[in-house]
Amino acid sequence: MIHITSAGKEFVLHNQGGVVLPVLVGADLEVASGECVGLTGASGSGKSTLMRMVWGNYRTDQGAVVVGDLDLAQAEPRQIIALRRQTLGYVSQFLRVVPRVPTLEVVAEPLLNLGVPEDQARARAAELLARLNIPEALWSLSPTTFSGGEQQRVNIARGFAHPYPVLLLDEPTASLDAANRETVLALIEEAKARGAAILGIFHDEPARARVCDRLVDVSGFTPRRAA
C-alpha cells in the first residue's frame, strides 16, 4: 500500500543564505496491507520528514512515494486531499482543531466528510471516545482546553474513526497512562487485522515491539554530510 523508491529530500533554508540541507537520499520502503512498519534512527535522522513526505505536506524532491496508486511526488493538491479523505489517515502528536467545534464533531468529521449518515458517524465517534476514556461530559465541549493526554486521545479517536487503508502514526502512545496505552495498542492491532498498512514512529519500545512487524532505520537514508 506504501511504496517508497529512491526518495530524496533536501531543505533549502532561504532565510539563512539559501543553505541546502540534504536530509534523505535513496530511501526505499514498502508497507504491505496488514503490516506495521516502525521508523527508527537517531534524533534528526529524518523519521518525521519521511512521514511528512508520505502525508504529502513535505514535497518529495527525488524518487517516488506511492500510496495506493497515487505518487505524492507528482500529485496535485486536490489528489492529495482526496487521498487523505478516503485512504490515508494520520495521527499526529498534537491535535489541531478549529476552535469551538465540539469533541464529538471533531471525531465524527472524517466520517461526515465521506458522506456517512450523521447518526452513524456520531455513534462511531461516541464508541471511540468511550473506549478511550474521554468522559461523556466533555463530548459537547471543544477539545482546545483539554489536557495533553485528553487531546492526544481525541486525536487518536479521530484518526481511527474511518477504517483508512493506510495509517501514519506519530508517537501514538506518547503521553498516555497504562490503560489508555493498552487501548491504543489494541486499536492498532485491530487496524492491522482488517488490513491497514501502518507506518509509525514509536519511541515507546515495548509498544513498538508489540505492534511493529518490521523496523526500518532511517539513518540508512541519511546523506553523508561533508566533514
Ligand SMILES: Nc1ncnc2c1ncn2[C@@H]1O[C@H](COP(=O)(O)OP(=O)(O)OP(=O)(O)O)[C@@H](O)[C@H]1O
Ligand atoms: N521544515 C524544515 N526545514 C528545514 N529543515 C528541516 C525541516 N524539517 C526537518 N528539517 C531537518 O531535517 C532533519 C531531520 O529532521 P526530522 O524531524 O525528520 O528528524 P527525526 O528523525 O524525526 O528527529 P526526532 O526523533 O528528533 O523527532 C533535521 O536536521 C531537521 O533540522
